Amino acid sequence: MKDLAELVGTFARIGFLTPAPGTWGSAAAIPVFWALNEAGGFGLVAFATVVVCIAGLWATRIMTAGATLGSDEHDPSEIVIDEVAGQWIALWPVAFGAQMMGVESAALWPGYLAGFILFRLFDIWKPGPVGKADARGDAVGVMLDDVIAGIMAAICVVILAGLAHGVLM
Numbered sequence: 001m002k003d004l005a006e007l008v009g010t011f012a013r014i015g016f017l018t019p020a021p022g023t024w025g026s027a028a029a030i031p032v033f034w035a036l037n038e039a040g041g042f043g044l045v046a047f048a049t050v051v052v053c054i055a056g057l058w059a060t061r062i063m064t065a066g067a068t069l070g071s072d073e074h075d076p077s078e079i080v081i082d083e084v085a086g087q088w089i090a091l092w093p094v095a096f097g098a099q100m101m102g103v104e105s106a107a108l109w110p111g112y113l114a115g116f117i118l119f120r121l122f123d124i125w126k127p128g129p130v131g132k133a134d135a136r137g138d139a140v141g142v143m144l145d146d147v148i149a150g151i152m153a154a155i156c157v158v159i160l161a162g163l164a165h166g167v168l169m
Contacts, residue, residue: 002062008081009059015078025080026120029087030112033095037105042095049088053143056081060139075134075142082146083123089150090119093157110164111157118156122149 010016017024036045060079094112098105105112123146126134130152134145161167 005059005062008055009063009079011080011084015080021077021080022083022123023120025083026087026116026123028080029084030091030116032084033088033091034105034112037095037098042092042099045088045092045095049085049092052081052085052088053147056085057139057143060142064139064142079142082143085143086123086146086148086150086153087116087119089147090115090153090157092154093161097161111161114160115153115157118153119150122152127152 007013011025011028014025014028015021033045036048059081063076063079091112094105094108094115097111098108122130126145126149130145130149133141133148135141136144
């Protein structure tokens with residue numbers, strides 16, 4: 001069971017890449033997101049994100065079992081499934097926008113780029129609620145801080161898209 005948890009938690013061992021395993025995990029999440037979106041649209045990526053969150057919580061609990069609450073051991077750098085979940089949430093506006101416009105999501109590549117950069121920024125910087133979630137020091141906090149960072153990035157992607165398309169001018 002621990003081997004399966006490691007496979008899930010490290011996103012098929014991507015989390016062992018250095019330096020910056022979280023950035024590697026976020027980057028690796030993008031082509032998987034794109035493939036899911038092309039296969040089933042926004043509904044499939046939303047469903048897959050929920051599955052990744054649940055599987056990530058399970059894997060994180062197993063991989064951090066016995067870690068001292070609040071220690072660095074509670075969120076080992078090789079666990080990147082939380083980055084996958086957060087990155088996918090950050091890209092939800094791209095999938096939804098592409099579906100609503102009836103275009104391939106790759107046509108919205110600036111949204112992919114903005115989602116990636118903004119998610120990494122919020123995940124590293126940990127402003128407000130992201131930092132509060134991270135401070136929990138448990139498996140829920142490991143997943144939750146990235147989910148919140150993803151939501152914040154998604155909101156910014158929507159705002160940037162509105163500005164780019166003249167909706168907010």
